[in-house]
Amino acid sequence: GAGVSQSPSNKVTEKGKDVELRCDPISGHTALYWYRQSLGQGLEFLIYFQGNSAPDKSGLPSDRFSAERTGGSVSTLTIQRTQQEDSAVYLCASSLAGQDRTSWYEQFFGPGTRLTVL
Amino acid sequence: SQKIEQNSEALNIQEGKTATLTCNYTNYSPAYLQWYRQDPGRGPVFLLLIRENEKEKRKERLKVTFDTTLKQSLFHITASQPADSATYLCAIHNTGRRALTFGSGTRLQVQP
Numbered sequence: 316g317a318g319v320s321q322s323p324s325n326k327v328t329e330k331g332k333d334v335e336l337r338c339d340p341i342s343g344h345t346a347l348y349w350y351r352q353s354l355g356q357g358l359e360f361l362i363y364f365q366g367n368s369a370p371d372k373s374g375l376p377s378d379r380f381s382a383e384r385t386g387g388s389v390s391t392l393t394i395q396r397t398q399q400e401d402s403a404v405y406l407c408a409s410s411l412a413g414q415d416r417t418s419w420y421e422q423f424f425g426p427g428t429r430l431t432v433l
Numbered sequence: 434s435q436k437i438e439q440n441s442e443a444l445n446i447q448e449g450k451t452a453t454l455t456c457n458y459t460n461y462s463p464a465y466l467q468w469y470r471q472d473p474g475r476g477p478v479f480l481l482l483i484r485e486n487e488k489e490k491r492k493e494r495l496k497v498t499f500d501t502t503l504k505q506s507l508f509h510i511t512a513s514q515p516a517d518s519a520t521y522l523c524a525i526h527n528t529g530r531r532a533l534t535f536g537s538g539t540r541l542q543v544q545p
Contacts, residue, residue: 319476346531348531348532348533350533350535355537356537357437357522357535357536357537357538358477358522358524358533358535359535360532360533360534363531363532365531370531371530371531371532374532406476406477408476420465420467420482420526420531421467421479421482422477422479422533423479424476424477424478425476426474426475426476427475427476
């Protein structure tokens, strides 16, 4: 079946511009996560959605970052007034929230969007 | 402060040997600990999950141990193959949180 997809795969933008990154989770997965990965670094948590609400947005680094999720499916991460330090790979993941609690925790990742801010 | 530490140096081993990767954490109380594999240019792929009350978990050639006293997890790949070459990430579910906190990963290179 289809996995998590993200678009675009690459985005080059100029400092100060706004960007939107899109994530299509696996159908039926109610939990959705955004992470970012800088060169040679581990993944850094940004925000978690359960359905359309975001009970944990503690990882958003500044108010320039926002995200929404509609219809319990597609999510968009928006970065306003991009800065060079925003350059990273932005990864989206989804997971089930079934009766087996273990299923909540296995996360399925997309291929990521590589963002370069010039 | 909270930290998850994995050996940042690459691990180079010969094909057929057992690879052992280490994950140490401080100031976390993980309910679950997971291991993921990441290949260049791709997202991480889930390998194994171990609960705080489990000592060991196995899946085919993979074995994970979890010592909450030492605050350490070990990840073993037996009979390693060149196809096992990748970066391996340790990730923690801290109690009460759904999001994962990742270590920076250890790159494994298996030589034929």
